[in-house]
Amino acid sequence: MTVIEIDGLAKSYRVYQKKEGIWPSIKGLFHREYRTVEAVRGIDLRVDRGEFVAFLGPNGAGKTTTLKLLSGVITPTSGTARVLGHVPWQRENAYRRRFALVMGQKNQLWWDLPANESFRLHQQIYRIERRQFERTRDELTSMLGVRELLSQPVRELSLGERMKMELIAALLHSPEVLFLDEPTIGLDVVAQYNVQNFLRHYQQTRQITILLTSHYMKDVAALCRRVVVISLGRIIYDGSLSGIIDRFGGHKVISLQMSNGQPPDVMARYGQVLAAEPPRIKLRVERSMVPQVLSAILAHCAVEDVSVEDPPLEQVIAEMFTHPNGPGGHADEGERPA
Amino acid sequence: MSRASRKLSAEVADSPESGESSKSLWGGHLEGGWSWQAFRSRAAIWWTILRISIEERLVYRGDFALGTLMRFLPIVTQIFLWGAVFSAIEATAGSSQVAGYSYRDFIAYYLLTMLSRAFSSMPGLASGIARSIRDGTVKKYLIQPVDMLGFLLLYRVAHKLVYYLVAAGPFALVFYLCRGFFPGWPDPLTLAAFVASLGMAFLLGFFLEATLGMIGFWFLEVSSLLFVYMLFSYFFSGHMFPIDMLPGILGTIVHALPLQYLAYFPSAVFLGKVTGPALAWGLATQLGWVVFFIVASRRTFHLGVRRYSGFGG
Amino acid sequence: MSDHPAYFRVLLLFARNSLVRDMTFRANFIIDTISSLAWMGINLAFYVLIFQYTPMLGAGTGWGKYEFFLFLSTTLLINSLVQTLFMANADEFSELIRTGALDFALLKPIDTQFLVSLQRIDWSSLGNLGFGLVLIVYAYSQLGYAPSPVAISLYLGYVLCGVAILYSLMITLAASSVWLGRNQTLYDFWFYITNFSRYPREIYRGKYGDPLRWFFTFLVPVLVVVNVPARFLVRSLRPQTLEDWFLPAFTLFAAVASLAVSRWIFNRALASYRSASS
Numbered sequence: 001m002t003v004i005e006i007d008g009l010a011k012s013y014r015v016y017q018k019k020e021g022i023w024p025s026i027k028g029l030f031h032r033e034y035r036t037v038e039a040v041r042g043i044d045l046r047v048d049r050g051e052f053v054a055f056l057g058p059n060g061a062g063k064t065t066t067l068k069l070l071s072g073v074i075t076p077t078s079g080t081a082r083v084l085g086h087v088p089w090q091r092e093n094a095y096r097r098r099f100a101l102v103m104g105q106k107n108q109l110w111w112d113l114p115a116n117e118s119f120r121l122h123q124q125i126y127r128i129e130r131r132q133f134e135r136t137r138d139e140l141t142s143m144l145g146v147r148e149l150l151s152q153p154v155r156e157l158s159l160g161e162r163m164k165m166e167l168i169a170a171l172l173h174s175p176e177v178l179f180l181d182e183p184t185i186g187l188d189v190v191a192q193y194n195v196q197n198f199l200r201h202y203q204q205t206r207q208i209t210i211l212l213t214s215h216y217m218k219d220v221a222a223l224c225r226r227v228v229v230i231s232l233g234r235i236i237y238d239g240s241l242s243g244i245i246d247r248f249g250g251h252k253v254i255s256l257q258m259s260n261g262q263p264p265d266v267m268a269r270y271g272q273v274l275a276a277e278p279p280r281i282k283l284r285v286e287r288s289m290v291p292q293v294l295s296a297i298l299a300h301c302a303v304e305d306v307s308v309e310d311p312p313l314e315q316v317i318a319e320m321f322t323h324p325n326g327p328g329g330h331a332d333e334g335e336r337p338a
Numbered sequence: 339m340s341r342a343s344r345k346l347s348a349e350v351a352d353s354p355e356s357g358e359s360s361k362s363l364w365g366g367h368l369e370g371g372w373s374w375q376a377f378r379s380r381a382a383i384w385w386t387i388l389r390i391s392i393e394e395r396l397v398y399r400g401d402f403a404l405g406t407l408m409r410f411l412p413i414v415t416q417i418f419l420w421g422a423v424f425s426a427i428e429a430t431a432g433s434s435q436v437a438g439y440s441y442r443d444f445i446a447y448y449l450l451t452m453l454s455r456a457f458s459s460m461p462g463l464a465s466g467i468a469r470s471i472r473d474g475t476v477k478k479y480l481i482q483p484v485d486m487l488g489f490l491l492l493y494r495v496a497h498k499l500v501y502y503l504v505a506a507g508p509f510a511l512v513f514y515l516c517r518g519f520f521p522g523w524p525d526p527l528t529l530a531a532f533v534a535s536l537g538m539a540f541l542l543g544f545f546l547e548a549t550l551g552m553i554g555f556w557f558l559e560v561s562s563l564l565f566v567y568m569l570f571s572y573f574f575s576g577h578m579f580p581i582d583m584l585p586g587i588l589g590t591i592v593h594a595l596p597l598q599y600l601a602y603f604p605s606a607v608f609l610g611k612v613t614g615p616a617l618a619w620g621l622a623t624q625l626g627w628v629v630f631f632i633v634a635s636r637r638t639f640h641l642g643v644r645r646y647s648g649f650g651g
Numbered sequence: 652m653s654d655h656p657a658y659f660r661v662l663l664l665f666a667r668n669s670l671v672r673d674m675t676f677r678a679n680f681i682i683d684t685i686s687s688l689a690w691m692g693i694n695l696a697f698y699v700l701i702f703q704y705t706p707m708l709g710a711g712t713g714w715g716k717y718e719f720f721l722f723l724s725t726t727l728l729i730n731s732l733v734q735t736l737f738m739a740n741a742d743e744f745s746e747l748i749r750t751g752a753l754d755f756a757l758l759k760p761i762d763t764q765f766l767v768s769l770q771r772i773d774w775s776s777l778g779n780l781g782f783g784l785v786l787i788v789y790a791y792s793q794l795g796y797a798p799s800p801v802a803i804s805l806y807l808g809y810v811l812c813g814v815a816i817l818y819s820l821m822i823t824l825a826a827s828s829v830w831l832g833r834n835q836t837l838y839d840f841w842f843y844i845t846n847f848s849r850y851p852r853e854i855y856r857g858k859y860g861d862p863l864r865w866f867f868t869f870l871v872p873v874l875v876v877v878n879v880p881a882r883f884l885v886r887s888l889r890p891q892t893l894e895d896w897f898l899p900a901f902t903l904f905a906a907v908a909s910l911a912v913s914r915w916i917f918n919r920a921l922a923s924y925r926s927a928s929s
Contacts, residue, residue: 071754073757073925074925075922089925093760093761096758097760100758101755101758110672112676113672121664121668125761125766126656127656153675409843411844411846412843415847415850418850418856418863421856421857422708422709422853422854424705426707426709427704428710429710429711430705436704562682569686569693573696579700583703
């Protein structure tokens with residue numbers, strides 16, 4: 001069953017251009033110059049129930065904007081979207097009860113109060129029946145290991161604990177669709193791992209639909225089978241994570257351990273030398289050339305050990321965004337202030 | 339600042355100047371020394387401070403335009419309030435004076451205190467100093483060859499200049515519209531005394547508030563204390579009403595306080611309420627208070643720094 | 652299950668959570684309360700001083716010292732209610748817009764204006780309510796009579812109307828920060844505008860006073876906020892002119908109309924926010 005249907009969704013902003021200097025500031029009093037930023041430029045997407053989809057893309061690519069459009073927080077310039085059959089930006093209560101948005105950079109819990117008080121408020125706002133509320137809360141808090149922190153003011157919690165509480169707040173009303181915007185940002189490795197584990201388990205048991213944006217490839221690798229890559233407001237890839245390497249990783253890395261002190265500069269003719277710490281050496285080789293290069297090296301050099309690997313995913317993706325001829329084009333547009 | 343003091347500060351404060359000194363300036367870097375090069379770099383810094391102040395003010399045009407306009411609204415209510423008071427006094431007692439002030443004197447007095455407070459009010463100065471002590475930014479003044487009070491004075495002068503630049507128009511307009519309330523231009527001597535008292539009001543306001551800010555070296559939470567000062571100052575500086583209205587012993591006490599020189603004294607000078615030897619004595623006393631608070635702010639700063647470094651910051 | 656949340660229970664939770672919060676910062680709470688009271692004390696001192704020199708606020712208006720104290724208490728009651736319920740929220744609103752945290756409010760299946768207007772209740776402002784009540788009792792003891800039950804119920808009703816008008820004005824100002832950028836000076840605007848509401852209408856007389864009174868009665872109706880309820884407390888101020896009879900009816904209309912207008916502006920601001928923020 002299709003849960004999210006997006007067709008030609010686009011969103012542009014007018015941004016006031018502030019100029020440096022006194023005179024331009026004075027002129028700014030009377031006349032302002034605006035620049036149009038096209039954050040999302042026509043996105044088509046179908047997501048089925050129970051899918052866990054990752055949005056990848058550099059800062060300012062339009063990931064967060066897309067999530068906000070789907071949450072109904074902002075209205076699109078053109079295009080249509082339906083989530084669970086609702087048009088998000090109509091903000092019907094019926095829709096708002098069925099999804100949740102978690103933003104890793106912002107918090108919605110009352111800062112000075114125990115998280116439990118914020119949860120109770122959610123219970124009333126979402127009209128969750130009391131017993132069900134308590135059951136859900138206890139289940140979620142024990143799954144995330146924050147049960148004993150419920151009555152501690154949020155400001156005294158660590159970043160990781162706070163994020164877990166934010167997640168619980170978002171899940172109290174058992175949403176069918178969950179939007180996660182960088183849920184693990186700033187967390188340490190352990191907390192990151194815990195949140196990932198929780199999300200995977202929760203999603204699998206409840207079969208809810210999750211859209212996630214993250215900068216951490218580990219999140220994506222651990223959680224999502226389907227990856228949507230957005231660059232400059234457009235979808236440039238939609239498929240599996242490993243497919244990204246097949247499609248965009250145009251080379252492989254050959255690691256060699258030489259038995260004698262073969263000078264690295266000789267190796268340069270086989271491929272680009274990435275690292276040379278004799279007797280170890282790493283070469284970057286065009287994917288299509290790998291068999292030839294490998295047999296040439298083995299024929300001419302004394303090699304003790306050899307391995308052929310895909311380049312790290314982060315690197316492939318970074319190249320995808322920065323490569324001048326690639327689909328990404330550029331990545332220098334900074335993140336707009338939210 | 340606590341919530342209540344923020345809530346009430348709009349009523350008590352008298353200047354639409356933003357209370358927060360800009361972070362970029364607190365983080366600014368000043369070199370000491372008096373070589374030619376140092377002078378040039380110093381002049382460049384002054385210019386930068388001035389420019390940033392102006393830009394800061396102009397970025398938020400909506401707030402800025404409304405703020406300058408709204409500033410004059412309370413005067414309108416004062417005009418009608420005192421109009422009503424005087425109408426009742428004239429109807430019953432037949433006299434037309436309150437504490438030696440005619441109706442027109444009253445309005446002129448309020449307008450003049452606004453002018454005086456434009457010089458003497460120092461929004462955010464004491465709280466800024468206290469905050470920089472609390473969050474440790476004050477350390478910079480101990481490490482770098484910069485005199486904190488000198489730097490802050492400079493910054494304040496720049497801010498005030500910008501404010502006058504911006505407020506001159508509205509002020510001129512209001513004073514022109516209200517010219518009927520004034521007895522006319524005073525003689526050159528009185529005018530000179532008025533200008534001198536305004537200049538000293540600025541210095542007094544600065545050093546008095548700076549001294550208060552130094553209390554931050556001894557107490558962490560000074561905002562409530564500052565608020566109490568603000569209330570006192572509002573009442574006893576003559577900002578709320580001419581302090582001659584206060585009866586008996588209260589009047590005597592108020593006349594002995596330095597607060598009257600922040601608002602009441604310059605206005606009274608302009609209106610010719612203080613003349614001859616009293617004027618000379620008043621100006622001398624004002625100067626005395628200025629000197630007193632210059633010394634006090636320096637002393638408290640040095641004592642505070644000693645205490646601060648004693649604790650290891 | 653109904654589509655709407657239980658608004659009253661949500662409100663109670665807002666009140667409770669705010670109280671819990673205020674109590675965790677007890678020292679601040681006490682300082683806030685005392686500061687507000689001190690400020691009221693200074694204001695009272697000023698009026699006492701004025702009445703040292705004059706028997707009445709405006710010749711023939713009937714606002715003598717203790718009648719004016721009733722007026723002043725009404726100002727206190729209304730302002731303290733508005734500050735307790737809405738002021739912290741209105742102030743927070745521009746912050747929500749600036750930081751983008753308004754997003755969360757938009758997600759909730761609850762009326763956004765309700766959520767934004769009432770989620771923080773500032774209990775420390777309630778101190779002035781007590782001050783106002785004490786002042787009413789004192790003023791009546793000096794005047795030597797008590798108000799009738801009818802007067803009291805009319806009074807309470809019109810106090811609520813006054814609160815509604817001031818709330819509308821406040822939320823309108825706060826919403827304007829969507830277009831004006833930061834709104835740090837909300838409290839200032841607030842003070843400057845409500846400044847006109849804190850004296851009897853009768854003082855605005857003459858060539859300039861009449862249009863001013865008209866403006867702040869009918870266009871920005873802050874002059875009816877305190878004036879209309881306060882007159883019900885003062886026995887000597889029976890309605891005389893046509894205007895005196897007409898104003899209470901107008902005030903009801905003004906309360907409803909300003910609520911409607913402010914809601915419209917609030918929604919416009921939300922729409923702007925929703926199309927401008929990223």
